[in-house]
Amino acid sequence: MKEKIRIGCGAGFSGDRLDPSLVLVERGGLDYLVLECLAERTIALAQKRKRQDPSLGYDPLLERRIESLLVPLLQNKVRLITNMGAANPLAAAQKIIEIARRKNVKVKVAAVTGDDVLDKIDPQDQAMETGRPLSASGPLLSANAYLGAPGIIEALQQEADLIITGRVADPSLFIAPMIVAFGWSLDDFERLGKGTVLGHLMECAGQITGGYFADPGKKDVPGMAKLGHPFVDVWPEGRGIIGKVDNTGGIINLQTAKEQLLYEVVNPYEYFTPDVIADFSSVQLTDLGGNRVQVAGGKGKQKPDTYKVSVGYQAFHLGEGEITYAGSNAVARATLAGEIVRERLKDAFPELRIDLIGQNSVHDDRLHQANIPYEVRLRVAGKAPSFQQASRIGEEVEALYTNGPGGGGGVRKYVQDVVGIVSTLIPRSKVTHHVTLFTA
Structure with a gap:
């Protein structure tokens, strides 16, 4: 079991900047890099592209990101976990292999699939937002379940250098390497709850380093044109310290961490993910200075019996x-x-x-x-x-x-x-x- 791991987040959405992830890989001392590039509408649009061309459907920036990152990832022994596979993780993995062969480097890539459930849902199933049948909204284009950590865990255990998924819950991208590195049980909901807190704080990349936080004259953030993205040091008990690479722009403090902790959280006592129902109410944040915030506490309970499915319609x-x-x-x-x-x-x-x-x-x-x-x-x-x-x-x-x-x-x-x-x-x-x- 490792004493500590460091996970960086180089992208918080599909169109995020390319350079912060390279800074993290080259100067961040990472063990893992996560690129979180999927939103609900993003994957539905990817499914449309796949329908038009079966070789497409992965993230539009995948090739540019991998072109710049692949060699530095391998040189620095950083393993990549990303949902840039979108609607077509298999084609995305094959594209990465094509890039690797062109650069004459050896690499093992794992594609995690199974989230596409369009043929497994009933159009008469109830939409959570409206209470009406799914088909009442319009012709269905896509249906992708939010998978959890197990597929990524399996890929890590098979020693994949790059792991590319479709729709996986955002915190699961971060929990999976914690589970593998520290030997956590999938039924250890206390630690999974703590890991979910850390994953949720990290998932939007530049938001926690001041990007979405900034408000001139009220909440000033230095060096935003060169905003650094975050990394988190994680210990086996589930404690973490969030920081950023020295001499990058932005700021990490209690305010940025608190705003991100509450982001998109409706009920802090029950934050549903495929891996655990997390409880954020006991989280303790400590400003350590120097753009470092310690995160402790949080807990969890039994994971849900269902997966949430994002359904796209015309x-x-x-x-x-x-x-x-x-x-x-x-x-x-x-x-x-x-x-x-x-x-x-x-x-x-x-x-x-x-x-x-x-x-x-x-x-x-x-x-x-x-x-x-x-x-x-x-x-x-x-x-x-x-x-x-x-x-x-x-x-x-x-x-x-x-x-x-x-x-x-x-x-x-x-x-x-x-x-x-x-x-x-x-x-x-x-x-x-x-x-x-x-x-x-």
């Missing part, structure tokens, strides 16, 4: 159009333009939304008069069942060039295919994880 097409009016009487002209579009589309879009945005994005503040915006941007948006109907909004906004008030410019028009998300539960007996190994 919601609607969102049509949008924007145009800017600047100069004298800009607000009145933009208001008239919005009224024109509303009149022309009111029968097709009963819930049309019209906003006036901005005051100084075209001309600087020297031309802005008090309480009288010198410029404003009109935005018109509405939902539609089809791409064609949604396109009408942008077309009408563009027509304002010559059919609306004078002085309009900078038109943008676009249509988004919007995916909605609801949740349901599935019995554990219906879900089985699988680990597939690849070597280069």
Whole structure:
């Protein structure tokens, strides 16, 4: 059993920066690096990409991240755990092997699958948010269960260098190496509760180092352009100390830790994960100075009998159009333009939304008069069942060039295919994880 391990978090969402993870690998003294890159809508959109091309469906930034990280990971003996597999962990693992062969390095990659349960749920199952059948929301696109730590544990025990998963609960990415390193039992819910606290504090990366915390003049954070991401030193009893690499931007203190501890927590006495129902109420945070916060306490009880499932559905097409009016009487002209579009589309879009945005994005503040915006941007948006109907909004906004008030410019028009998300539960007996190994 190890005396201590260090786990870094190099990404807190799919589009997170690439460089903080490299800093952690090269200068952080890590044992493990976690890249947490999945959200509910992220995986539903990944399933759509996979439908269009079976070789895709993994995180769009996977190749760029692995290109920069692979050799440093191996040189520094840091093992990677990430959910960048999204809707297609097998294809993601194969892509990593392709990169490894091109770089002429040896590596073992494990893909953890089993979270895709679209064929195992009933469209008549109840959505947790609405109480209605899942099918009532719209055509179902995806259904992914939040797996726990066991698949990652199995991959670690098979000595995989890089482990890539689909939908796994965020804290489970961090608990798995703790369980393996310290020999924790999967029924030791006291320690699993403590590990979940640490995983929850770490999972959003730059949020705990001041990124989402910052508020100028109220909560100032230094060096945000070079914000460092966190690591946590963990001891066998479940105690941890969170810190960041020296000479990186950001701050870690009691305020940043408390805000992250409460983030997305509805009931601190019962925080449900696939591994444990954690209790955050007894957590003790101690500021050790030097951007270090000690985390102790927390507990847990028996894991749930079900997995939560994130279900993606085809919601609607969102049509949008924007145009800017600047100069004298800009607000009145933009208001008239919005009224024109509303009149022309009111029968097709009963819930049309019209906003006036901005005051100084075209001309600087020297031309802005008090309480009288010198410029404003009109935005018109509405939902539609089809791409064609949604396109009408942008077309009408563009027509304002010559059919609306004078002085309009900078038109943008676009249509988004919007995916909605609801949740349901599935019995554990219906879900089985699988680990597939690849070597280069």
